[in-house]
Amino acid sequence: MIYEHSREGRRATAQAPLETTEATDIPAEMRRSTQPRLPQVSEMQAVRHFTRLSQKNFSIDTQFYPLGSCTMKYNPRACNTLASLPGLLSRHPLAPDTHSQGFMACLYELQEILQTVTGMYAVSLTPAAGAQGEFAGVAMIRAYHDAREDSARSEILVPDAAHGTNPASAVMCGYKAREIPTGADGDIDIEALKTALGPQTAGIMLTNPSTVGVFERRIKEIAELVHAAGGLLYYDGANLNAILGKVRPGDMGFDVIHMNLHKTFSTPHGGGGPGAGPVGVGKRLEPYLPVPMVDFDGSDYRWLTEEDRPDSIGRLSAFAGNAGVLIRAYIYARLLGREGMHRVSEFSTLNANYLLKRLMDAGFDAAYPERRASHEFILTLKKQAKELGVNTMDFAKRLLDYGVHAPTTYFPLLVSECLLVEPTETEAKEDLDNFVEIMRTIKQEAENQPETVKQAPHTMPVRRLDDVRAARELDLAWKGSE
Amino acid sequence: MLATIGVGHIDALFDEIPMALRCGELEAIPPGMPEMEVSRLMQARARIDGQPLCFIGAGAYDHHIPAAVWELTTRGEFYTAYTPYQAEASQGTLQLLYEYQSMMTALIGMDVSNASLYDGASALAEAVLMAVRGNRKSKSKRILLPRSLHPAYRRVVRTIVRNQRVELVEVGYDGNTGLIDREDLEKHGGEDFAALVIPQPNFFGVLEAVDGLTDWAHLHGMLAIAVVNPLAMAMLKPAGEWGEQGADICCGEGQPLGAPLASGGPYFGFLCSTGKLVRQMPGRIIGKTVDVDGKTGYALTLQAREQHIRRSKATSNICTNQGLMVTAATIHMTLMGAEGLQRVAAASHANTGKLTQALTALPGVEPVFEGAVFHERVLRLPIEANKALRALAAHNVLGGFDLSVDYPELGDALLVCATELRNEDDIENYRGKLERVIQSQVQTPCRLKPDW
Amino acid sequence: MSNTPTDRRYAKSHEWLKDEGDGSFTIGITDHAQALLGDLVFVDLPEVGTALEVGSDCAVVESVKAASDVYCPVTGEVIAVNEVLDGAPETINEDAFGAGWMFKIKLTDNSELENLLDAAGYDALLAEEA
Structure with a gap:
């Protein structure tokens, strides 16, 4: 704990203005009577403490990180260095357009690139993350129905395998979320969909390739069914990496999409964020896009705001969203270019299918063995759990001992004992082979010395944590040394 | 690799995708x-701005942001990790977030803090929804929102809560003081509201009479939602100590704690509350616990509030947050300390x-x-504000925010x-240029220049 | 050998309801339900005086990795809640049919009881689900 290095009066003095000025014109009853308890440490103590903390993390830069549905690909350093140029870093969000043309040119071109690669009619960059993009998308669906006075539509359909954000976003927009089952082959159950569709349907939220790691083959038929019922189709861009530059959501029949730039466009995940979740729409939803957006008249760039776009669902953040993330994504897109885009989907799909085949050869069960993997795939350890008493959690924890971040565990919920594995396009064949060897070793351990696996991890800064205690005896802030 | 898979060409891996859907080269x-x-x-783009x-x-x-803040924050182990789902392999991020929660609760004077939301404006929208769920005395979905609150915040809150049928009722401000208009507020005293939003400082930079407002809200069965500048909290009475009982929820923009201006983001929204409301809080929360050997460790906790478990009944749809900005803020607060933040606050106050x-x-x-103000002030000009700003900008001075819209x-x-960061030379630079701009503008109507 | 108490009735959504003989009925979740959920960390109970509809979600039981709604098996008014659960949610894990009761209700319509299962019926349901 940083507080344990604290000593009364110790300071990193060089960081603050030298003089203390007394704000005597502020009435005493408005001022703070005691100082907040923040650490009192030297600069070197702080640097050493946070450097050591960082070393307790797994990260893309240090470990293979095949966390399914999160697209943990390498983040090129140029994106950070160039987005941190002084002119970009010091620009005030309310600086006039005359002092923003360089910045706005980047955003405008990013809008154009994202529009093209997704096959949509227009893009707004402002949502701060995927979930805010979902919110914006569903809010636009609602605005569309409301504008047509088609207000009896009360339900958004979501597959049972969907990310939790989908139903949660639907509810934030005032809709009920209704689940559609997934068929045994991983595709959506079309008959169940037909039953669920009706005059109450506002829309459907789909991920394609889906959260079970396969391409929804009858997507055109689904689009026709939903449209015929008067609903709109929402594309959750979580898995866009699998089809980038190959297939476009707009061509599949989607009316609105969000993209996760921290996944597909390689901006850093930062220990939980920030992300960026731009939204793209077909022509009929265009009036409702969230503001601000960037416009270009051939010579100057300018902001489009509520005044220019009166039907917009409105503003989602005080300024223009996570601008620095957008700049990083723009730089990544320029480095990749058009030929790089489809290489992303080709090589991420190649890596996933290769890894799946090798793991199946090593005796692991695929959840959908008869299907082609997309950029990710699901293993089910049902057999190991039943026969050896070693479950998915145990495998995941043991992987940490071998220096690999665990794949996503126990998601999607409909496959029992599942591991969702996404190697991404940036891993070399040797790293994939190494992962196969590690999985094979853990499987042998599970057969011969199961306790080693069940007690894992053994080499991390801590062993398995008591989650029940964390939730029952809440300790959410440091209260002083005991 | 293709041979292992058993296909001849990479295109075969896309064989489940109907041919008609393929897009070809995107010229x-x-x-x-x-x-x-x-x-x-990028150098050229940055230069022209x-x-x-x-x-x-x-x-x-x-x-000012200490050099060490971003040196450390952009270490690959922080920069390229993700949400700490595997706690044993994420103790760095988890402990840092626990330290962040400890610092924020100290600064704001409240029991609990989450691990961040997107920005100050969306944090207020979440605070409003939290108050509607959490006010046990009122079933109302109405909120009192002062006009002295940042206009963009009011717009964002409206966008986010509108579809859940939450009604925002605006309270005016006093034309002389810029403070929440108490007479206007009293008109709502007999009505049922879930919460009153109290900014400190308000958008005009003015310091609100927060004690009285907080007590007024509680007297009328409302929760008090504080929207504060976290830097101001190093100098001003923290939200948790306002009035008799303190504010119930406090949120705001974390940018002043170590995030560069960077065109408006990424920043981070912070959200603190009383312990009573913790289960209504959106976003990730980290708890301290022990491992099987009894060794201290940190883990995500109270996850049953969140979308990945609770789905349509979650407290919010938020998943990805602003973790990296919180990393910077934690290091920033550590290096500055209470004394350093207080000096920055006081120096900004003095410079303004x-x-x-x-x-x-x-x-x-x-x-x-x-x-009294914190570090912003509303000034009236003898010329059109918009024109003055444009003229100043042409001389490389961004003279302020035009309130006339x-x-x-x-x-x-x-x-x-x-x-x-603005020193006496900078202030003199601004003064001199504004003087010339005013002179040239007020002279125009006198037609000293020839009328072309 | 079944451990399902025979002195009460059961809903298919795994709640039990017991006639206290004084006009009040006690409601809780079954031992099977608590076992599925695992270690409980929090129980959110309805407030005394709340009017509940049959089938309405009236309480939430939370474990570390899941949160489940509890559905009211009958229509009525809440007249008491088990305050022990506030600080000790694990009481449900330890004694779901006894000390881990959740709340008491005054029934509006006794005929609703007929829609509920008896112990044998509930055991049959569990056998089916397994």
């Missing part, structure tokens, strides 16, 4: 560029005082509101800010 996307060319492009002298605040503030003095010495420039009743009013 509208420019071809790829090597790093040196992208670097040249220049680095003007900035006196704009209005929700984003130009503060000096700026006000310098500018109001010009003929026709006057402060609009009386009373959102508050036309204030006339040609500017919101100005001078943080600790």
Whole structure:
């Protein structure tokens, strides 16, 4: 704990203005009577403490990180260095357009690139993350129905395998979320969909390739069914990496999409964020896009705001969203270019299918063995759990001992004992082979010395944590040394 | 690799995707560029925007950030990790977030803090929804929102809560003081509201009478939602100590704690509350616990509130947050300490005082509101605010935020800010240029120049 | 050998309801339900005086990795809640049919009881689900 290095009066003095000025014109009853308890440490103590903390993390830069549905690909350093140029870093969000043309040119071109690669009619960059993009998308669906006075539509359909954000976003927009089952082959159950569709349907939220790691083959038929019922189709861009530059959501029949730039466009995940979740729409939803957006008249760039776009669902953040993330994504897109885009989907799909085949050869069960993997795939350890008493959690924890971040565990919920594995396009064949060897070793351990696996991890800064205690005896802030 | 899979060509891996859906080469996307060319492009783009002298605040503030903050934050182990789902392999991020929660609760004077939301404005929207769920005395979905709150925040809150049928009722401000209009507020005393939103400082920079407002809210069965500048909390009474019982929820923009201006983001929204409301809180929360050997460790906790478990009944749809910005803020608060933050707050307060003095010495420039401010001040100009700003910008000075769009009743009013980074030369630079701009503008109607 | 108490009735959504003989009925979740959920960390109970509809979600039981709604098996008014659960949610894990009761209700319509299962019926349901 940083507080344990604290000593009364110790300071990193060089960081603050030298003089203390007394704000005597502020009435005493408005001022703070005691100082907040923040650490009192030297600069070197702080640097050493946070450097050591960082070393307790797994990260893309240090470990293979095949966390399914999160697209943990390498983040090129140029994106950070160039987005941190002084002119970009010091620009005030309310600086006039005359002092923003360089910045706005980047955003405008990013809008154009994202529009093209997704096959949509227009893009707004402002949502701060995927979930805010979902919110914006569903809010636009609602605005569309409301504008047509088609207000009896009360339900958004979501597959049972969907990310939790989908139903949660639907509810934030005032809709009920209704689940559609997934068929045994991983595709959506079309008959169940037909039953669920009706005059109450506002829309459907789909991920394609889906959260079970396969391409929804009858997507055109689904689009026709939903449209015929008067609903709109929402594309959750979580898995866009699998089809980038190959297939476009707009061509599949989607009316609105969000993209996760921290996944597909390689901006850093930062220990939980920030992300960026731009939204793209077909022509009929265009009036409702969230503001601000960037416009270009051939010579100057300018902001489009509520005044220019009166039907917009409105503003989602005080300024223009996570601008620095957008700049990083723009730089990544320029480095990749058009030929790089489809290489992303080709090589991420190649890596996933290769890894799946090798793991199946090593005796692991695929959840959908008869299907082609997309950029990710699901293993089910049902057999190991039943026969050896070693479950998915145990495998995941043991992987940490071998220096690999665990794949996503126990998601999607409909496959029992599942591991969702996404190697991404940036891993070399040797790293994939190494992962196969590690999985094979853990499987042998599970057969011969199961306790080693069940007690894992053994080499991390801590062993398995008591989650029940964390939730029952809440300790959410440091209260002083005991 | 293809042979292992058992296919002849990489295209075969896409065989489940109907041919009719394939898009072919996307000619509208420019071809790829090597790093040196992208670097040249970005240098040029950054250069044309220049680095003007900035006196704009209005929700984003130009503060010094210690060099170590971003040196550490961009270490790959922080920068390229994700949400700490595997706690044993994420103790660095988890412990740092626990330290962040400890620092924020100390700064705000409340029991609990989450691990961040997107920005200050969306954090307020979440605070509003949290109050509607959490007010046990009222079933109302109505919220009192003062006009002295940041206009962009009011718009964002409206966008986010509208579809859940939450009603926002605006409370006016006093034309002399810029404070929440108590008479207007009293009109709502007998009505059922879930919460009153109290900004400190408010959008005009003015310090609200937070004790009385908090007590008023509680007296009328409402929760008190504080919206504060976290830097101001190093100097001002923390939200948890307002009035008899303290505010119930406190949120705001975390940018002044170590995030560069960077065109508006990424920043982070912070959210604190009383312990009673913890289960209504959206977003991730980290708890301290022990491992099987009894060794201290940190883990995500109270996850049953969140979308990945609770789905349609979650407290919010938020998943990805602003973790990296919180990493920077935690290191920033550590290096600055309470004393350092207080000095920055006091220096910004003093500089804005000096700026006000310098500018109001010009003929026709006057402060609009009386009373104490934190580090922003509303000034009325003798010329059109918009024109003045454009003329100043042409001379590389960003002179403030034009209030005439959102508050036309204030006339040609500017919101100005001078943080600790603006020195006396900068202030004199602004004063001199504004003087010339005013002279040239007020002279125009006299037709000293020939009428072409 | 079944451990399902025979002195009460059961809903298919795994709640039990017991006639206290004084006009009040006690409601809780079954031992099977608590076992599925695992270690409980929090129980959110309805407030005394709340009017509940049959089938309405009236309480939430939370474990570390899941949160489940509890559905009211009958229509009525809440007249008491088990405050022990506030500080000790694990009481449900330890004694779901006894000390881990959740709340008491005054029934509006006794005929609703007929829609509920008896112990044998509930055991049959569990056998089916397994």
